[in-house]
Amino acid sequence: MSETIEIQSVARSALDQSRLCSFNHEVIDAPTAPLIHQEARFLFINRGSGTIQIQNRPYPVRPNTLIGILPWQISQITEVKEAWQYYLVIYHLESVNRVLRIFYEESGGTVPWMTHLEQSPVLPCTVDQAAKLSRIFALLRDEIGLETSRQPAPSQPLRNTAVINHLVEIICAAERMLQPGQANRRRTAFDPSDILRYMYTHCGEKLTLKMLSQLFYYSESSISNYLTRVTGLSFFDLLNEMRVGKTASFLLYTDFTIEELAEILGYVDASHISKVFAARNGSKIGEYRRTYQKIEEICRIEENQTACRVISYIYRNYNQELSAGQTARKFGLSVAKLNHLLLEQIERNFDGFLNFVRINRASELLLRTGKTVDDIAMEVGYNSTKTFNRHFLKQRHMQPSVFRRSITLQEPPESGGSKAN
DSSP states (O other): OOSOOEEOOSOSOSSOTTOSEEEEEEEEOSOOOOEEESSEEEEEEEEEEEEEEETTEEEEEOSSEEEEEOTTEEEEEEEEEEEEEEEEEEEOHHHHHHHHHHSOOTTSSOOOHHHHHHHOOEEEOOHHHHHHHHHHHHHHHHHHOOGGGTOOOOOOTTHHHHHHHHHHHHHHHHHHHSOTTGGGOOOSSOOTTHHHHHHHHTTTSOOOHHHHHHHHTOOHHHHHHHHHHHHSSOHHHHHHHHHHHHHHHHHHHOOOOHHHHHHHHTOSSHHHHHHHHHHHHSSOHHHHHHHHOOTTTSOOOGGGGHHHHHHHHHHHSTTSOOOHHHHHHHTTOOHHHHHHHHHHHHSOOHHHHHHHHHHHHHHHHHHHOOOOHHHHHHHTTOSOHHHHHHHHHHHHSSOHHHHHHHOOOOOOOSSSOGGGO
16 A cells, blocks of 8 residues: 555434435445544445455455454455345444443353454355345434435434444344354454454554564554555544544543543643544534433443443542452442453553553652652542552553653643643
């Protein structure tokens, strides 16, 4: 890839940014330029044949093929033997995934369906499978209307519940189309396009080019040059672009404060997240939430909010004597389920997130107050200075006293600078 690739909008619908998904009919009669997708989508091919590349890997396409693309993956139609006619559904992945995570399989765990979809994004259907999928897509169209008609379908009771249900049905159908053993197949080599997907799923962490270099076995300069060439954005600007997309999702579907979102998503502080969001999205963060939030309408099943409530509880009670067992019992969960929910939402388990919040608070106290290290350790929830020092060293790579002497508070940058990581 030698040219910059277009990054598609994070919006699922031109009519309503808060929609769970949109539905369209599309026709393609010639190869396309590559696209980076910020939102998840399904394509169901009714007619046509050719080849599609996803993450630079070619897949043959024929009628009755289901294609699944995840956020920050790259796709390109490289060959059109016969014009493609297909349904296109762009959907809010996190809302669907919350529902799927509620239910355990008979084995006692949840299905890693996104991993399976990454491994097998193009699935040819049998006649019976195609008929079932055609019915599901038709029901979904009836619920939300056709995007290009600019006219939503008439309002129906429990519309969002029905929409989520149909999206889950598509995912279930995709899982069942996998050949035996196919879901466990591992790739032996990375493609540079995999870096984009990794950055998106870990953008709440302190990502660096050095870390990516160690993970993907490319030099830091090669990764930096690749990202800029492909997206037109620097590493830090691209990271902020991804964080803004996740910020919009949290604004729509949770009640976290701006301060909490800044910390969870890896921003410097509330001022920084507000400035970056306004610069990227064209509206103030509070105005966006007031305009589009539908927290009471989306995913009303109580369990869907469990992960968000757990995160909020830890965040607001970090200085208490918290434990994974006590917190799990409070929410009616096992410790394993508690850690699973946290890892799915913020890429940290209970201990990791609790220490993350505590050390962040301690860092502020070290820089803004004259309190002793012992006092700060106790104030943020540690029972001993030795334990505090161990966790501080692990997260900040220096002792608290060295941190206090060597770090100076700075104003947050206006946009994606080196302080954003």
